[in-house]
Amino acid sequence: MLRSRAGTRIRKRRKREDVIKYVVVGRAGGRRLIIKSHLNSHPSTTSTRHTTQRLDTTSPPRKMQRHLKETRGKRTTIRYIKHKLLPRSRPEFEPVYMMQSTMHAAVLNSGTQIPLLGLGTYKLRTYEELYKSISAALDAGYRAFDTAAAYGNEAQLGRVLRELLPKHGLKRSDVFLISKLGPEDHGPRAKEGCLRSLQQLGCEYIDLYLVHWPGVADLEPTDPLHAKYRSQSWAILEELYDSGKIKAIGVSNYTVSHLLELLGSCHVPPAVLQMECHPKLVQKQLREVCKEAGVHFQAYSSLGKGALLEDPEVKDLAGSRGRTPAQVLLRWAVQQGISVLPRSSQPQSVQENSRIFDFELSNKEMQRLSDLNCDTRYCTRDSTSIR
Ligand SMILES: NC(=O)c1ccc[n+]([C@@H]2O[C@H](COP(=O)([O-])OP(=O)(O)OC[C@H]3O[C@@H](n4cnc5c(N)ncnc54)[C@H](OP(=O)(O)O)[C@@H]3O)[C@@H](O)[C@H]2O)c1
Numbered sequence: 001m002l003r004s005r006a007g008t009r010i011r012k013r014r015k016r017e018d019v020i021k022y023v024v025v026g027r028a029g030g031r032r033l034i035i036k037s038h039l040n041s042h043p044s045t046t047s048t049r050h051t052t053q054r055l056d057t058t059s060p061p062r063k064m065q066r067h068l069k070e071t072r073g074k075r076t077t078i079r080y081i082k083h084k085l086l087p088r089s090r091p092e093f094e095p096v097y098m099m100q101s102t103m104h105a106a107v108l109n110s111g112t113q114i115p116l117l118g119l120g121t122y123k124l125r126t127y128e129e130l131y132k133s134i135s136a137a138l139d140a141g142y143r144a145f146d147t148a149a150a151y152g153n154e155a156q157l158g159r160v161l162r163e164l165l166p167k168h169g170l171k172r173s174d175v176f177l178i179s180k181l182g183p184e185d186h187g188p189r190a191k192e193g194c195l196r197s198l199q200q201l202g203c204e205y206i207d208l209y210l211v212h213w214p215g216v217a218d219l220e221p222t223d224p225l226h227a228k229y230r231s232q233s234w235a236i237l238e239e240l241y242d243s244g245k246i247k248a249i250g251v252s253n254y255t256v257s258h259l260l261e262l263l264g265s266c267h268v269p270p271a272v273l274q275m276e277c278h279p280k281l282v283q284k285q286l287r288e289v290c291k292e293a294g295v296h297f298q299a300y301s302s303l304g305k306g307a308l309l310e311d312p313e314v315k316d317l318a319g320s321r322g323r324t325p326a327q328v329l330l331r332w333a334v335q336q337g338i339s340v341l342p343r344s345s346q347p348q349s350v351q352e353n354s355r356i357f358d359f360e361l362s363n364k365e366m367q368r369l370s371d372l373n374c375d376t377r378y379c380t381r382d383s384t385s386i387r
Pocket of ligand 1: 119122252253274275300301302305341342343346349352353
């Protein structure tokens with residue numbers, strides 16, 4: 001229920017317009033394509049209704065658009081997101097995996113949905129810390145959680161979720177779990193690494209599994225083994241994806257050249273690239289390549305590890321909108337379709353960071369934030385030197 005002044009305005013807008021976004025996700029043989037659509041309310045509403053349909057047509061997008069207009073009524077706006085076929089070697093369309101969630105989400109090229117807001121868990125190591133943050137996050141509507149083998153908290157995160165989900169009337173399938181392959185498990189050890197993550201989390205599947213780092217642990221940046229092991233790791237992730245143990249696969253900290261190398265050789269394209277991104281590091285080129293290739297871009301360290309919350313420009317803009325610095329930084333990302341993973345050990349901040357879907361930044365405000373770009377990294381490790 002929307003009660004704020006902004007909410008009243010939004011409700012009026014929702015009446016005027018429903019937006020259908022759809023994506024071609026598979027091939028059913030010959031030229032017939034299976035299309036998944038989802039009905040989105042206006043982007044600035046607090047909740048989103050998603051419906052997924054399997055519609056066969058021989059001539060998207062025009063025929064598809066006509067069909068959707070007819071079935072949804074005249075006030076419907078239809079936006080064609082992407083026309084991405086799965087590789088030919090995957091002729092069967094996998095059943096659509098839908099989450100029961102009220103969160104805003106993006107559709108991945110795997111056909112699954114990823115919530116635009118997730119909780120980062122780096123440095124939340126103990127049971128108590130995780131319990132406190134995750135409990136607040138579930139209350140606030142978060143349905144995605146980001147961990148990694150390297151964070152050393154997969155087992156505790158799994159335990160906390162097993163305890164908290166039933167208390168919130170939720171099932172495993174209602175949340176989206178992200179984990180990552182550690183750099184020491186690159187190459188021949190990748191399968192072992194992923195199975196260990198599954199076992200630590202205590203899950204039958206992981207929603208998104210990322211190669212955490214383009215390089216192998218303990219090798220010089222120019223060592224040719226990096227490329228060889230990257231390729232081996234990806235082939236293993238593809239096998240695990242085919243087996244259903246991982247619902248989507250992706251990469252993290254890949255530069256444009258790492259990503260192009262992967263896109264040129266893969267059998268299953270990456271669904272997600274997770275990278276540091278915020279107004280001081282807008283990642284223009286990398287995001288363009290992702291968009292072109294149908295790879296969802298996910299930001300980490302959106303708050304600059306807390307440092308951006310003190311930036312005078314960010315504070316000034318937030319003040320003028322009656323929002324907090326964290327909220328405008330997160331809104332800047334999600335308004336561009338970038339998913340975010342803010343981390344906080346404080347329940348109040350976890351809740352604050354979730355209130356980013358009930359307002360919209362103007363083009364001028366978005367530009368003002370983007371103009372802060374100066375290629376500043378708050379994560380000191382830089383993957384650009386990895387060959
Ligand atoms: N793939 C990768 O290589 C990679 C690298 C880095 C991060 N990540 C992922 O991205 C997540 C987020 O990035 P991050 O942990 O680097 O940093 P971040 O989310 O940019 O910032 C976290 C910091 O901001 C503070 N904070 C959060 N919300 C706040 C609020 N509303 N008001 C005031 N302070 C607030 C937190 O302090 P309190 O705890 O005191 O609130 C914490 O110190 C990570 O947890 C991890 O899951 C991935």
